[in-house]
Amino acid sequence: MAKVWINGETSVEVKHAEGVNAVHLTVDDKDIVVSGGQTILQAVERMPGIGNIPALCYHPAVKPYGACRICTVEVSEDGGSKFKFVAACLYPVKEGLIVKTQTEKIKKLRKGIIELLLARCPNVKRVQELAKEYGVEKPRFVLGDQDCILCGLCVRACQEIIGKSAISLVNRGIYKEVAAPFYAYELSGDCIGCGDCAFVCPTGAIEMGPDGKPVLPKVKIPYAEIEAMMKKETVPPS
Amino acid sequence: MVEQVRNLLERRVESPQELESRRQSILAERDSSQTCISVCGGTACRASGAEAVVDAFIDTIERRELQVQVSLKETGCHGFCERGPLVVIEPKKVFYQRVQPEDVEEIIEETILGGRIVERLLYVDPTTDKTITYEPDVPFYQKQTRTIFGANGQIDPTNIEDYIAAGGYSALAKALFQMSPDKIIEEVKKSGLRGRGGGGFATGRKWQSCREAKGDVKYVICNADEGDPGAYQDRSLLEGNPHSVLEGMIIGAYAIGSRRGYIYVRNEYPLAVEHARIAIEQAMDYGLLGKNILGSGFDFTVTINKGGGAFVCGESSALMASLEGKVGEPKAKYVHMSEKGLWDNPSLLNNVKTWANVPLIINKGADWYAKIGTAGSKGTMIFSLVGNIVNTGLVEVPMGITLRDMIFDIGGGIPDGKKFKAVQTGGPSGGCIPEKYLDTPVDFDELTKLGSMMGSGGMIVMDEDTCMVDVARYFIEFLKGESCGKCTPCREGINRMSEILSNITQGKGKPEDLDTLQDLAGVLSAGALCALGQTAANPVLSTIRYFKDEYLAHINDKKCPAGVCRELIQFSIDADKCEGCLRCLRECPTGAISGQKRQAHTINQDMCIKCGACYDVCKFNAVLKR
Numbered sequence: 001m002a003k004v005w006i007n008g009e010t011s012v013e014v015k016h017a018e019g020v021n022a023v024h025l026t027v028d029d030k031d032i033v034v035s036g037g038q039t040i041l042q043a044v045e046r047m048p049g050i051g052n053i054p055a056l057c058y059h060p061a062v063k064p065y066g067a068c069r070i071c072t073v074e075v076s077e078d079g080g081s082k083f084k085f086v087a088a089c090l091y092p093v094k095e096g097l098i099v100k101t102q103t104e105k106i107k108k109l110r111k112g113i114i115e116l117l118l119a120r121c122p123n124v125k126r127v128q129e130l131a132k133e134y135g136v137e138k139p140r141f142v143l144g145d146q147d148c149i150l151c152g153l154c155v156r157a158c159q160e161i162i163g164k165s166a167i168s169l170v171n172r173g174i175y176k177e178v179a180a181p182f183y184a185y186e187l188s189g190d191c192i193g194c195g196d197c198a199f200v201c202p203t204g205a206i207e208m209g210p211d212g213k214p215v216l217p218k219v220k221i222p223y224a225e226i227e228a229m230m231k232k233e234t235v236p237p238s
Numbered sequence: 239m240v241e242q243v244r245n246l247l248e249r250r251v252e253s254p255q256e257l258e259s260r261r262q263s264i265l266a267e268r269d270s271s272q273t274c275i276s277v278c279g280g281t282a283c284r285a286s287g288a289e290a291v292v293d294a295f296i297d298t299i300e301r302r303e304l305q306v307q308v309s310l311k312e313t314g315c316h317g318f319c320e321r322g323p324l325v326v327i328e329p330k331k332v333f334y335q336r337v338q339p340e341d342v343e344e345i346i347e348e349t350i351l352g353g354r355i356v357e358r359l360l361y362v363d364p365t366t367d368k369t370i371t372y373e374p375d376v377p378f379y380q381k382q383t384r385t386i387f388g389a390n391g392q393i394d395p396t397n398i399e400d401y402i403a404a405g406g407y408s409a410l411a412k413a414l415f416q417m418s419p420d421k422i423i424e425e426v427k428k429s430g431l432r433g434r435g436g437g438g439f440a441t442g443r444k445w446q447s448c449r450e451a452k453g454d455v456k457y458v459i460c461n462a463d464e465g466d467p468g469a470y471q472d473r474s475l476l477e478g479n480p481h482s483v484l485e486g487m488i489i490g491a492y493a494i495g496s497r498r499g500y501i502y503v504r505n506e507y508p509l510a511v512e513h514a515r516i517a518i519e520q521a522m523d524y525g526l527l528g529k530n531i532l533g534s535g536f537d538f539t540v541t542i543n544k545g546g547g548a549f550v551c552g553e554s555s556a557l558m559a560s561l562e563g564k565v566g567e568p569k570a571k572y573v574h575m576s577e578k579g580l581w582d583n584p585s586l587l588n589n590v591k592t593w594a595n596v597p598l599i600i601n602k603g604a605d606w607y608a609k610i611g612t613a614g615s616k617g618t619m620i621f622s623l624v625g626n627i628v629n630t631g632l633v634e635v636p637m638g639i640t641l642r643d644m645i646f647d648i649g650g651g652i653p654d655g656k657k658f659k660a661v662q663t664g665g666p667s668g669g670c671i672p673e674k675y676l677d678t679p680v681d682f683d684e685l686t687k688l689g690s691m692m693g694s695g696g697m698i699v700m701d702e703d704t705c706m707v708d709v710a711r712y713f714i715e716f717l718k719g720e721s722c723g724k725c726t727p728c729r730e731g732i733n734r735m736s737e738i739l740s741n742i743t744q745g746k747g748k749p750e751d752l753d754t755l756q757d758l759a760g761v762l763s764a765g766a767l768c769a770l771g772q773t774a775a776n777p778v779l780s781t782i783r784y785f786k787d788e789y790l791a792h793i794n795d796k797k798c799p800a801g802v803c804r805e806l807i808q809f810s811i812d813a814d815k816c817e818g819c820l821r822c823l824r825e826c827p828t829g830a831i832s833g834q835k836r837q838a839h840t841i842n843q844d845m846c847i848k849c850g851a852c853y854d855v856c857k858f859n860a861v862l863k864r
Contacts, residue, residue: 066570067724069765085764090570105764112761116730140754141734150723169565169723172548174733176723 027051027099039064040099041071041088051101053088054110054130056117056202057151062160064089065152070113070130074100085109110134120144124203147205148217150176154197154206166190167197167216178206178216250525252533254411257402264403273308273350274328277337278391280315280474281509282631283322287338288312291323294339298346308350311400314478314513316391317632318378321361326373326391333373334359364628364650378629381648383610383618386594387634390478395513398520401481407526409597413489414534417600422493423449426596428604430616435461435552435589436664436693437769438615438682444586448576449494451584456496458487458538459580459587462503462510463557465549466665467716469696471620471632472590476503476510479594480517484540486593488531489600491538494586499540502557504547514542549666549720552694553768554579554587556722567722568768589694591620611637615681619695623649626656626701635680642676645699656701660784664693666713666720667773669780670706689780691773705802706785707792711739713777721770728771731762735778744805747793752782801863804848808864811852813838815860822852822861 021036025043027050034043041058044051056068064087071088076098083100100106111134117124118131119139124147131137152169155178159165166188170179181188193212205217251257277283277292295310316324321335327349334345334356341359348354361370363377370376373391393400401407413422427442448456460483464472476483487499501514518540521527529537543561550556551566558580560566579585595617599607608616615637621644622632628650635644641661645651652658660670663680669690671678678684682692700709718736723729735758738751759775766772782789791797798806811822811831818836830846833839841852853861 065724066767067726069725069727069767072765086572087570087767091572109761109764112731112757113726113765116726116734116761119734120730140750142737149726150729152724171723172550173718173721173723174729176729 023093023095023097025093025097025099028101034093036093038093039089040073040075040086040091040093040097043093044088044099044101051099053101054133055089056126056130056149057153058089059153059157059200061200062153062156065156066090068113068117068149068151070110070117072106072109072113074103074106107134111136115139116141117149121146121149121203123147124149124205126202146217147203148178149203149205150178151202152178153200153202154178154214157196157200162192162194162196164190164192166192167214180216249523252525254415254532257407257411257532261402261405261408264399268403271329274311275308275345275350276311276313276326276328276391278314278316278322278324278326279312280319280322280390280478281470282315282319283324284509286322286336288323290339291325291337291342294342295346298342302346304346304350308346311394313393314390314395315474315632317382317384317387317474317634318376318629319632320628320630325359331373332371333361333376335361378631378633378648378650381643382634383636384634385598385610385618386482386591387475387479387620387632389482390474393479395478395480396516398481398517398524398526401479402524405601406481406597407485409600410485410488410526411532413492413600414532414536419449419493419495422489422600425604426493426599429599429607430604430611431592431595431599431607432615432682433589434591434595434619434694436667436691438692441588441592444576444588445490445493447574448584448586451577453584455498455581455583456494457580457583457585458491458494458496458499459557459561459585460487460499460501460503460590460593461552461554461557461587462501462507462514462590463545463552464507464590464694465504465547465552465720466694466696467713468624468698469622469665469694471622471695473507473510474632475590475594475620476501476507477513480510480514481521482594482597483514483590484517484521484527486588486596487540488527488538489596490586490588490593492536494584496586497537497539499538500561500580501540501542502545502551502561503542504551505544506547511542511544518542548722549716550722550768550770553770555768557587558585565722567724568770570767591695612679612681614683615692619680619692621695621697623697623699625662625697625699626652626704627699628653637681638679640677640679641671644680644697645676649699652699652701656703658699659702659704660700660706660709662690662698662700662709662713662777663696664691664776665696666716667691667770667776668693668696669776670700670709670784671780672784689776689783691776703800703802705743705798705800706781706788707739707798708743708800708802710778710781711736711743714739714774717770717774721774725765725767725771727761727765728767728774731758731766732771732774734758735775739778742789742792743798743803745792745796745803747789749793751793752786752789755782797864807848808843809841809846809848809850809853810862810864811839811841812860812862815858817858817860819857821855821857825851825855827851 022033023036025032053071055071057065066087072085073088074083075086076083080098114130114134115136117127119141121127122143167180195208197214198206198208206214209215323337325334325337348356423445431441432438462472462476545551548566551560553568554575556566556568575585611617618634618636620634624630633648660672662670671688685692714736718732721728759779762775763772791799801807816838823831828845830842831839
């Protein structure tokens, strides 16, 4: 147990923050001491009442990935004269770092990202909640009907925790999706049906099917295109 | 077998003195007054038939038994791609352009044997109508400073002796035996060299941080994953002078203490891959790579890694992920790759052109190098000048030259007497610069100020018939296909930009679209994970900044002023000008044109698919495009 000081007055008992490896940060004008070797998001998450950093693709059990960008904050390494945007889930805490989690620029950026996510996944509850919090009403774009935000948590859990890598993110850009190798579990036989992917999914896009295997989200709009493309490129066995 | 080993041992150069004596003996063996036919074997010249020309030369020389008098050499890209295939006859440097296999007999007969010039193959400067006989007199070359690219047209890239004869690997010898690693880094720092891949980061600083980084294993990487539409300078350099890149890499490796290097080159560049492979093999044979380089005790090897052609793999962290055998996705670089890169080891990654600059700096000194260029950007830069320009090709110019000099003096201006409209610099993540900024000196900082960037040196010139909204749409469409899809702003944001721009070009634009585009641009630049996303909005922002009226014409008046966007133009026939020749009527693929002979024709708008065939074939300019 170590003591962490907020503004030099209030102190909060926290488990981490060892004195030897202490790093001093300023988060939203509050001076705090945290243990080194962690990211801004990890540090702030353990500090009730300090900062407000939403995150979608972050989960403490797997390595940070930096895909959703909703945790973006402004940081300054030079005492506050120059600020830059960084992903809090990946940026390591450093001595003297100034972090701002709620500036107008940050709010605007998060709003923009949420608008894009809401347009992709208008029916996802977690995204709807964030939209409400950040004041996004109706996206200005054509609405999609997907459930998957491509946070990659399922893939990382399968790889890092289960050690199976039965699913992966395939294709790129807007065509990216979660899939088993060659779109078929039976080909690799790696899926053990543990349900970890469905458990960790923040949007409920993965459900366990009657055969004990997860039903993966499909990229609904362009998937037909991909299928057609794959059919066209398939070379008949000689 | 014994013979082979002996040959191999004889080829090995064991010391700097031996390198110099080897160079002297190569030069002595070669008679510089002997006639040598050098054919450009760059990709562009090959595409216009250079290989058939080489074959024809070999054939003719053998048939007429001229092997003793004449030698033949296939070199790298000369740069004047517009006029390929290029043939230069040494030693006088007689310059023939657009040479075809059927011209070969005449060249041999007249020039080689008769000492006469084949007039019809000479280059005529279109601005002055002057016929130019010798290569150095071609205005396209005269206004360039070809410090890196100059050797390309003179050496056979598949023969290391050509490179050694031209003084190659002397910088390596100097670095290994006369300089300490710190001195080398100091020299590179002092030269002011900045990364030529696009970022423009100070090269010396990068080297230093990699040298200081903790770790026994360090890597040196050459980024040859050039993928910008219209850019091919890295390709041409690696194809035409691979040893200069290798030499730079070996010096860099020695400076940071690395023993292993990689060339990451895209598989779509087969010639670059092949020439790099041959260069590595030959350098190994000569003891310039491998164990105990030049007898210095320093070991270094280079491996080629062929990329799958993803644009994003030109981004350093994605490139390293791909090198590791993983999906080519960028990662956050809050800890620099020079400290924690490939397999989490310190890794020094530089662009092809950056590496090729290094031997020059070591040989001629940082002070000499720093004299070229502007205050913030030193040295020369190779640009690929493409698009609506008379002299398409690769040009090497000192930093600080104006866009106008580059486009009009070297590039020869816009073809067909058309007006200049904009130049897109820096590839898909760069911006479009309009005419009023043509006198801007070209360097890293000035281009950034204009909302564009240096990038890897792409320069696409556009004439008055270009629709800037369509250009923005094109680049966004390109990036949409090349975004890796990892982060939300890039994946979703570029896709939405593409939707909006397509709508605008189809006449479905809304007045609020410009604001939405700018909002999306803000999300991309602040929120995207890597430079691809962060700069993706540049083509949109710069065209809105400089050509807003064109956007407004598309959105409000549903007109495309340049007459490019199909949904917004209409073809009609001017009855006064139409002679009733039936040409357009026959050409029209949908039968939309009707009319009798010698009577004015008309176009049925419902049937017209706006292919423009009638517009192209009409000899009387009677078809109107509005």
